[in-house]
Amino acid sequence: MPSINSTIKVDSRDAKLSMAHFYVAFAALAIGGLMGLLQTLVRSGKFELPGGIGYYQVLTVHGVLLGLVLTTFFIMGFQHAAVSRTAGTHSDKARLTGWIGFWVMTLGTVMAAAMVLMNKATVLYTFYAPLQAHWIFYLGLTFVVVGSWIDGIAQIMTYAKWKKNNPGKPGPLLSFMAVINTVLWIICTIGVAAEVLFQLLPWSLGLIDRVDVLVSRTLFWYFGHPLVYFWLLPAYMAWYVVIPKVIGGKIFSDSLARLSFILFLLFSIPVGFHHQLTEPGIDPAWKFIQVILTFLVIIPSLMTAFAMFATFESAGRAKGAKGMFGWVKKLPWNDARFTVPFIGMAAFIPAGAGGIINASNQMDQVVHNTIWITGHFHLTLATSVVLTFFGISYWLIPHLTGRKLTKKMNKLALIQAWVWFIGMAFMSGSMHAEGLLGAPRRSAFSTYMGAKQAAEWIPYQIAQAVGGTILFIGIILILIIFINLAFFAPKGEEEFPVGEQAENAEATPMVLENWKLWIGISIVLILFAYTIPFIDMIQNAPIGSKGFKTW
Amino acid sequence: MHMHKLEKIWLIFGLAALIVFLSTIGVSAFYLGNKPPSCLTTVDPEKVDQTAPFNKPGLHKVEGKDWDYELVFVAQAFAYTPTQVTVPLGAKVKVIATTKDVVHGLEVAGTNINMMLEPGYVSEYTTTFDKEGEYLIVCNEYCGTGHHLMSSKIEVKK
Ligand code: HEM
Ligand SMILES: [Cu+2]
Ligand SMILES: [Cu+2]
Numbered sequence: 001m002p003s004i005n006s007t008i009k010v011d012s013r014d015a016k017l018s019m020a021h022f023y024v025a026f027a028a029l030a031i032g033g034l035m036g037l038l039q040t041l042v043r044s045g046k047f048e049l050p051g052g053i054g055y056y057q058v059l060t061v062h063g064v065l066l067g068l069v070l071t072t073f074f075i076m077g078f079q080h081a082a083v084s085r086t087a088g089t090h091s092d093k094a095r096l097t098g099w100i101g102f103w104v105m106t107l108g109t110v111m112a113a114a115m116v117l118m119n120k121a122t123v124l125y126t127f128y129a130p131l132q133a134h135w136i137f138y139l140g141l142t143f144v145v146v147g148s149w150i151d152g153i154a155q156i157m158t159y160a161k162w163k164k165n166n167p168g169k170p171g172p173l174l175s176f177m178a179v180i181n182t183v184l185w186i187i188c189t190i191g192v193a194a195e196v197l198f199q200l201l202p203w204s205l206g207l208i209d210r211v212d213v214l215v216s217r218t219l220f221w222y223f224g225h226p227l228v229y230f231w232l233l234p235a236y237m238a239w240y241v242v243i244p245k246v247i248g249g250k251i252f253s254d255s256l257a258r259l260s261f262i263l264f265l266l267f268s269i270p271v272g273f274h275h276q277l278t279e280p281g282i283d284p285a286w287k288f289i290q291v292i293l294t295f296l297v298i299i300p301s302l303m304t305a306f307a308m309f310a311t312f313e314s315a316g317r318a319k320g321a322k323g324m325f326g327w328v329k330k331l332p333w334n335d336a337r338f339t340v341p342f343i344g345m346a347a348f349i350p351a352g353a354g355g356i357i358n359a360s361n362q363m364d365q366v367v368h369n370t371i372w373i374t375g376h377f378h379l380t381l382a383t384s385v386v387l388t389f390f391g392i393s394y395w396l397i398p399h400l401t402g403r404k405l406t407k408k409m410n411k412l413a414l415i416q417a418w419v420w421f422i423g424m425a426f427m428s429g430s431m432h433a434e435g436l437l438g439a440p441r442r443s444a445f446s447t448y449m450g451a452k453q454a455a456e457w458i459p460y461q462i463a464q465a466v467g468g469t470i471l472f473i474g475i476i477l478i479l480i481i482f483i484n485l486a487f488f489a490p491k492g493e494e495e496f497p498v499g500e501q502a503e504n505a506e507a508t509p510m511v512l513e514n515w516k517l518w519i520g521i522s523i524v525l526i527l528f529a530y531t532i533p534f535i536d537m538i539q540n541a542p543i544g545s546k547g548f549k550t551w
Numbered sequence: 552m553h554m555h556k557l558e559k560i561w562l563i564f565g566l567a568a569l570i571v572f573l574s575t576i577g578v579s580a581f582y583l584g585n586k587p588p589s590c591l592t593t594v595d596p597e598k599v600d601q602t603a604p605f606n607k608p609g610l611h612k613v614e615g616k617d618w619d620y621e622l623v624f625v626a627q628a629f630a631y632t633p634t635q636v637t638v639p640l641g642a643k644v645k646v647i648a649t650t651k652d653v654v655h656g657l658e659v660a661g662t663n664i665n666m667m668l669e670p671g672y673v674s675e676y677t678t679t680f681d682k683e684g685e686y687l688i689v690c691n692e693y694c695g696t697g698h699h700l701m702s703s704k705i706e707v708k709k
Pocket of ligand 3: 655656691693694695697698699701
């Protein structure tokens with residue numbers, strides 16, 4: 001049941017909207033990447049930051065720009081293009097909404113960045129109270145979130161228009177997925193919005209004197225875990241829908257793809273306690289309940305893994321591959337649009353295994369807040385997700401700018417991905433190892449007064465600096481390719497690949513489009529997982545905290 | 552909704568592994584007692600120095616409890632009190648800690664003692680020190696400019 005797409009090319013007005021997002025995203029990558037390099041150099045102990053710049057200021061820039069700005073802008077830009085391509089061009093109203101969202105986000109980014117640069121918000125990208133940043137920093141972050149809501153609403157408007165014009169039919173798969181991700185995002189950012197608007201902002205303005213630290217952290221992590229799925233789902237959109245077309249195959253199953261996205265929506269939110277396992281003030285039984293819910297995302301993850309390999313194998317066999325693994329050779333390894341995201345997928349196997357470790361009560365106690373965690377999310381976010389985003393850029397940017405990915409750029413893109421892979425193997429590998437020895441994360445170079453254990457950590461930090469340097473070369477390469485595709489590549493037409501389902505596949509059951517049902521279940525799960533612990537927290541609350549500026 | 556036979560097998564295998572895995576964690580936590588540190592006691596963070604047991608940081612022998620010693624730590628930016636402590640080998644110790652200002656971590660590198668210290672809350676973890684040696688305590692939650700300088704030491708001796 002391939003949905004018929006009348007619009008093959010993204011309308012040029014929508015393309016501009018997408019590109020605006022990508023300019024900000026790649027600028028964030030450039031600055032954030034440089035900060036990453038500096039961090040690894042400082043941590044090696046062989047280098048000091050010039051001009052009295054603090055390590056933690058640099059780390060705040062890195063976390064905010066790469067964890068929050070690059071991701072949100074890239075995702076919104078990609079989703080605008082995906083919706084416009086598969087559900088039809090934005091109406092003028094939807095497009096205007098998108099632009100308002102973009103500018104609100106950009107304004108927020110500038111506000112937050114200004115405060116960080118003035119050293120008034122060296123609170124890292126998690127801004128845990130009672131560290132107290134300047135109120136403009138919090139207001140800026142609020143604008144980023146609210147802007148992303150407005151952006152998301154534009155996408156929902158266009159999807160709703162398609163549904164109205166096509167009653168009784170399931171929406172185009174890629175658009176459906178974008179909308180699921182937007183809904184996930186809106187539900188989860190309500191937590192951080194509440195934290196900022198009711199606690200941190202009035203507190204930093206001096207309107208209230210104290211905040212409840214545990215409540216603020218719980219609201220943060222109610223947002224913080226789904227945040228990682230908000231990053232991951234756009235990558236899955238490319239894996240499920242774009243890659244099959246790139247390799248000349250078919251989507252394995254439209255229904256199962258939708259089902260797995262719905263399961264991610266349900267199981268990625270009521271689970272924030274797995275980031276708070278070692279915190280006081282939360283009953284261990286509730287922690288365990290949320291650990292169980294956390295592990296349920298393994299089901300859609302396994303479905304995704306299965307669908308990927310099934311797509312690869314059937315595409316290879318359709319091209320005449322023989323034997324158990326003959327299909328591997330039939331994959332287009334010289335096509336950056338495939339190979340770059342594929343390296344990302346491969347990285348997700350160890351990354352996912354690491355995630356299972358982190359979310360287990362007892363094992364978390366070994367790795368919690370060690371540099372192992374940093375190693376973990378440089379595999380998930382900074383490799384699986386980011387390489388997939390790069391892979392998307394290689395066709396999407398020229399598609400939007402009316403240019404072509406040349407052979408030369410394709411080659412450079414392949415080199416970029418391998419450079420990234422090697423750099424990350426060094427950096428993330430040695431972070432994992434160092435973390436198991438107990439080395440803390442978010443820490444500048446320190447000998448800890450000559451402690452023997454700390455001395456054992458230093459060689460790993462030198463390995464991280466080697467990895468960081470290689471990664472920075474990767475950053476330079478991706479920026480070269482981005483600038484080429486945005487401004488200099490030869491004019492032409494680059495395809496926006498959208499996969500189709502096999503002819504003999506069954507119709508997609510409409511229950512998968514029952515938004516009331518799925519959002520309802522999601523809310524019930526959230527209320528189940530959070531209501532009682534929240535009441536406990538408020539009833540047993542100690543006196544709140546005044547603000548501190550310890551940087 | 553149609554599901555491929557191999558996918559059914561794959562998912563059933565996955566679900567079975569999941570159940571085994573979660574049961575292991577659950578039994579370990581609630582039957583063997585390996586729960587994460589989750590103490591529910593609160594304290595006024597501005598009166599930590601006047602509140603027992605934090606008015607006397609350090610190691611104290613106790614009687615009639617499930618553990619032999621209590622080891623009390625007070626954290627503040629950017630130091631722990633005490634800055635060094637000696638624990639007899641084989642002692643069963645309840646570590647009790649809190650913070651006077653921002654959030655800190657208390658991680659004894661090379662052991663399973665790893666907990667968050669949050670203003671207003673007491674964090675506890677009970678463990679047995681059964682290996683001799685020097686253990687570095689580090690703060691593993693960002694707390695300000697001196698975060699990486701914040702440490703203490705436990706010496707486990709016969
Ligand atoms: C040149 C490439 C990169 C290098 C060398 C690098 C290096 C680092 C290092 C050394 C840290 C940890 C520092 C510490 O805990 O003290 C860090 C943290 C982090 N990195 Fe990267 N990174 C790179 C790219 C990325 C990318 C592409 C992303 C995301 C898209 C990313 C996201 C983060 C985040 C969110 C943190 C956590 C910040 C915090 O703990 O507050 N990094 N990075
Ligand atoms: Cu999580
Ligand atoms: Cu600290």
